[in-house]
Amino acid sequence: MKNISDIAKLAGVSKSTVSRYLNDGSVSKKTRLKLSKIINEHDYQPNQFAQSLRATQTHLIGAIIPRMNSYAVDETIKGIVSQCHQHHYQLLLNYTGLQIEAEIDAIETLSRSKVDAIILMATDITESHLEVIDKADVPIIIVGQNYPGLHSITHDDYQAGLSVGNWIGQRQPHHVHFFSVTENDIAVGIHRKNGLLDGLASHQIKPSIFETSFKYENALEDVQQYLSQIDKVDVLVGATDAIALAIHKYSFNSERNCKPTIIHGFGGDPMTQIVSPSIRTIQFNYFEAGKRAMTEVRQLIKNEKTEESVVIPVKL
């Protein structure tokens, strides 16, 4: 692989001229043309490591994702990527497979890799998270959860819940059951639930609530166990689309004859439209959240102050 000196020699100029040509551009037309030609001929590419070694910026953004085959993650990353392209950042993806420890590791590794910033799509912020985040002297932004003292992008879960609650309430159902998740997850387990309850309450409806898991398989078991004891259902709501899909699976099982008129989820996962009958869901602006994460990140890199917590409105 050729380096800058080779090009300089070939062009009969000094390294600095080549460097200047590559960066500022304060170079005479003649040499510019000459260099342009030579660089193309040899398709020379400056060595990123040498560049990064000198510069403080690496133009690398690290993103930590808990899983991959998820509509939410996919859309968010798309949003991030779109901005990366535009601003010439490279995205360094780090996949954790939903394991907390891997998340911590990833933060360390990425900050060692001198990424300019880290975008963390976390499910849950633990003590260990805070420790590493504190140590790593890299701007970090959390997407999907917020935490006092950390920069974050979240969706308006309360609003989403409220909207769904109202929509359901208007239909005057008698038997509403809500499958929620742990309150450890502030966004989903608390805000979303509260929104839903308030929405329903404004129509004098009080659903029964049952707590289950984020994981489809576990949710399926729970739903099965719970619903087998219930004989009247009008509306079944899952706190996430995955849970709604589990509800659907059990409800439209051939053995089961008490079927709900409506199943509702949260998230806008296309899968809700693939099953029959389809599941009603509410769209979050994942793509927008990804884009916004990048603009925040760029602010942070430039050391400009930004709002600590950004809330993305839901699609209504």
Add this chain to the structure above:
Amino acid sequence: MKNISDIAKLAGVSKSTVSRYLNDGSVSKKTRLKLSKIINEHDYQPNQFAQSLRATQTHLIGAIIPRMNSYAVDETIKGIVSQCHQHHYQLLLNYTGLQIEAEIDAIETLSRSKVDAIILMATDITESHLEVIDKADVPIIIVGQNYPGLHSITHDDYQAGLSVGNWIGQRQPHHVHFFSVTENDIAVGIHRKNGLLDGLASHQIKPSIFETSFKYENALEDVQQYLSQIDKVDVLVGATDAIALAIHKYSFNSERNCKPTIIHGFGGDPMTQIVSPSIRTIQFNYFEAGKRAMTEVRQLIKNEKTEESVVIPVKL
């Protein structure tokens, strides 16, 4: 951030001793203890860029993925990640959103980033691919497709097709329809199809074949148009699980009364089990393919010769 000289000074030794401590280890016990302590105290981490600048290896593997919310991609990446961890490689993921041009770009960017190797999960190898691959002096391995002259990991699509064909044949169905894809995709469009046809043929069954798209939305339209003209269906086969899901969606639409007894897909996507009635599918060893890709890659990096084309057997 501290650097190697800082540590050296603090320990009262020279930089080279610190470096040696970090690498070989030919250091006296005394200084080793001293260094160990100091390095921990200041949680010093050697600068990766400086290391990479000197070394030829960067311990970076680039992976190019066409999309994210896909079971196949997810599982394959899991396999890759598992090996990366074990051998201390960092994975640099590059997401292309199914766009050929982005794929080409990614290859260039990654080779500029001096990754030690590239794993490409391609859908289709075009002329442009070959050009960049040729130029980039980085070992590249293709997962999911093979191409003469390129290293690749593929699944045994013919075997999968054959197995499915036999399974279906044993049930002696009368009306079998197969929704295939373009023959540009050698693996799916040709091998998988041929396997299926041969398997069915051994039971004297000749299905009608219709070519559709990989994309769910397009497949749904095609399926709709095609099936609306057909009044007898026993078994409907999609060349991929996504296509099978489209078939399912249309077939179990309430308006439709001619329903198939079996829908069959390829890939083992969990979604096939979530819909009701569930879709039969066949598992590919995606995880294994990912792992294998890494072992091949490591061979290539070491410049050891490997088989050009590795075929992963399907799960039967």
Add this chain to the structure above:
DNA sequence: CTGTTAGCGCATTCAA
């Protein structure tokens, strides 16, 4: 507009 020089942080000679 251009060249010389120095240094980013590290690993590796070569002597001691």
Add this chain to the structure above:
DNA sequence: TTGAATGCGCTAACAG
């Protein structure tokens, strides 16, 4: 076992 010196490829002062 240790230290001094050198260079990986690049950019930024500085001087011309």
